[in-house]
Amino acid sequence: MAHHSALTVRDEPDRAQLELFRSIPGNIPPRDAQDLMAWPFFSLAKSPRTVPIAFEMGQTWISVEAVHQHGMATIWDADILIWAASQLVEARDAGRPTSRLMATTPFEILTYIGRGTSRDNYDRLKAALDRLQATSVATSIRQQHERRRHRFSWINEWQERLDGKGRPLGIELILPDWFYAAVLDRALILTIDPAYFRLTGGLERWLYRIVRKHGGRQVGGWSFDLSHLHAKSGVLSPYKRFAFELRDIVRRQPLPGYHLLIDRDSGRERLSFAPIALSGFERALRRTRASQQR
DNA sequence: AATGAGTTGTCTCTCAGGAT
């Protein structure tokens, strides 16, 4: 496969073959890829992480590596991937062509993912794109039939486009095949609550994603061993610190649409979660689902 | 085992200016 390290894309053959997808502004329901919600693919820390994620559980393994210059892509950076997935799913459902090559403005992404539009936010968006591009991922997930080991980045490449006077025209980015395939497979995508973007903590965000993925809208909810969750989070903190922070999250109940509970059952702590009875979000979700059936 | 304290870097908020 071609290497994607350079930011210079002018002569990239990959790019020439791709149609350009122009983003659709407006309020599109956010969609997330289930694989990214259930497994440790991102750093949950605000400070840069370079320690790799080397995760293994049963048949599933994940390796995420970061370079010192940028650090590992974080769960906030993943908002850009959520934006991209939402765009592509929306376009496909509207019968419009989709592509791995996407063009948009920083403003559109920033407002969609609930960030401000100050200088800092623009700088951070570019830093996030750099992290997504510089983070290298290999996994067994959806690679079972691949004989060789396949490594990819969250973004193959991105560039800022300027006009003749050096004024910004927007940005272009290219998504990797692995992510693109997941986005366009209906079974691998979930709609998430837009309130997710307002969760500030990395752990809270990670918890919402895993709860949304596993708890779904089942009335009975779901439950997990805390030690199991600790392993699945990929965080660097020791278990007791993780448990302490999780207990604090349970006290605050910040997750939109779910109620959390920790019970101590023969010494082992378990986190259980159940959907809060039909929120406005869920009603809207069902309406969208119903309209999509036709 | 549980929780503080300090550190570091990211996110939020407010005010502001140029372009259309």
Next chain:
DNA sequence: ATCCTGAGAGACAACTCATT
């Protein structure tokens, strides 16, 4: 007036290390 970008100050969350 609205859209997009820029600057600085302060809040905030997670990390490491320390204390009980």
